[in-house]
Amino acid sequence: xxxxxxxxxxxxxxxxxxxxxxxxxIIEFRKNRIFKDTELSVKYIDLSLFLEKMAxxxxxxxxxxxxxxxxxIQADVLLWADISILQHIIHLILGNTINHSSxxxxxxxxxxxxxxxxxxxxxxxxxxxxxxxxxxxIQLARQLCKIxxxxxxxxxxxxxxxxxSLKFNTDEEFPDALREEVPESIxxxxxxxxxxxxxxxxxxxETCRYLEDSFYRDFSLICASNAKEGLExxxxxxxxxxxxxxxxxxxxx
Numbered sequence: 198x199x200x201x202x203x204x205x206x207x208x209x210x211x212x213x214x215x216x217x218x219x220x221x222x223i224i225e226f227r228k229n230r231i232f233k234d235t236e237l238s239v240k241y242i243d244l245s246l247f248l249e250k251m252a253x254x255x256x257x258x259x260x261x262x263x264x265x266x267x268x269x270i271q272a273d274v275l276l277w278a279d280i281s282i283l284q285h286i287i288h289l290i291l292g293n294t295i296n297h298s299s300x301x302x303x304x305x306x307x308x309x310x311x312x313x314x315x316x317x318x319x320x321x322x323x324x325x326x327x328x329x330x331x332x333x334x335i336q337l338a339r340q341l342c343k344i345x346x347x348x349x350x351x352x353x354x355x356x357x358x359x360x361x362s363l364k365f366n367t368d369e370e371f372p373d374a375l376r377e378e379v380p381e382s383i384x385x386x387x388x389x390x391x392x393x394x395x396x397x398x399x400x401x402x403e404t405c406r407y408l409e410d411s412f413y414r415d416f417s418l419i420c421a422s423n424a425k426e427g428l429e430x431x432x433x434x435x436x437x438x439x440x441x442x443x444x445x446x447x448x449x450x
Contacts, residue, residue: 236374236375237279237282237344237345237371237373237374237375238279238281238374238375238376238377239277239278239279239371239374239375239376239377240277240278240280240376240377241275241276241277242275242276242277242278242280243273243274243275244274244275244276244278244307244314244316244365245270245271245272245273245274245307247278247280247283248270248287248305248307248316249268249270251284251287251288251291252266252268252270252305254409255291264294264301264302264303265301265302265303266303266304266305267302267303267304267305268304268305268306269304269305269306269307269308270305270306270307271307271308271309274307274309274314274367275367276314276365276366276367276369277369277370277371277374278345278365279345279371279374282341282344282345283345285338285341286338286341286342286345286347286363289334289335289337289338289341290318290334290335290338290361291303291318292334292405293332293334293335293338294318294320300322301320301321301322302320302321302322303318303319303320303321304317304318304319304321305317305318306318306319309367312366312367312368313364313365313366313367314364314365314367315362315363315364315365316362316363316365317360317361317362317363318360318361318362318363319358319359319360319361320358320359320360320361321357321358322357322358331351335351335361338361342363346366346369346371347363347364347365348362348363348364348365349361349362349363349364350362350364392415392416392417393415393416393417393437393438394416394417394418394419394434394435394436394437394438395412395416395417395418395419395436395437395438395439395440396419396420396421396427396430396431396434396436396438396439396440396441397409397418397419397420397421397440397441398421398422398423398424398426398427398439398440398441398442398445398450399420399421399422399440399441399442400422400423400442400445400446401442405420408440419434419436423445423446423447423448424441424445424447424448424449424450425447425448427439427441427450428448
């Protein structure tokens with residue numbers, strides 16, 4: 198190998214090390230921003246209704262990706278929980294499942310045994326050569342579960358199925374947490390196809406999640422992760438409004 202080639206290789210190695218360090222710093226910053234001084238603020242909720250609402254918020258997004266959603270939710274599972282953290286956990290898990298192929302089937306199961314409640318989210322997808330590993334979203338969900346005293350486990354039963362399991366102690370009252378007033382009921386917005394529709398074209402999961410949280414009660418939401426997919430969904434659904442990022446992979450916004 199010539200001296201010039203060796204010099205070029207060293208430059209590439211140096212740049213890769215710098216990129217790896219930069220990426221690591223971004224991940225650590227994101228973790229610290231989420232977890233620093235996190236304080237629980239709990240209320241007594243019906244986990245069944247909460248999960249129904251979360252599934253509803255993702256239903257249109259699943260449909261736009263041709264992802265089949267199956268729910269088996271046991272009624273009247275009551276416990277103390279921090280709504281914001283719990284919502285973030287479920288969003289991270291469900292958002293992670295959408296990143297696979299359009300052949301994905303998502304099954305959400307909630308059941309209770311004694312003083313334990315379990316949420317199992319099973320992701321079945323088409324054959325893939327990907328090695329099962331935890332994405333940043335799942336690592337963040339795991340950390341949030343620790344804060345909330347929720348057991349969290351991920352199992353890859355095969356190359357085509359992943360199970361995310363959450364375990365709750367329904368007797369846990371979080372005595373050191375802030376208390377919110379117990380609501381008389383939890384309202385679940387009904388899905389209405391006549392609602393105005395919004396197409397979100399955004400490759401950042403966090404930004405898409407923020408917009409979904411802001412609009413899902415009053416609008417039917419369709420999400421695309423790139424401009425090409427956004428165009429296809431525009432022709433298919435003819436949304437009333439399109440919110441698009443400018444910098445996107447491939448074609449720009």
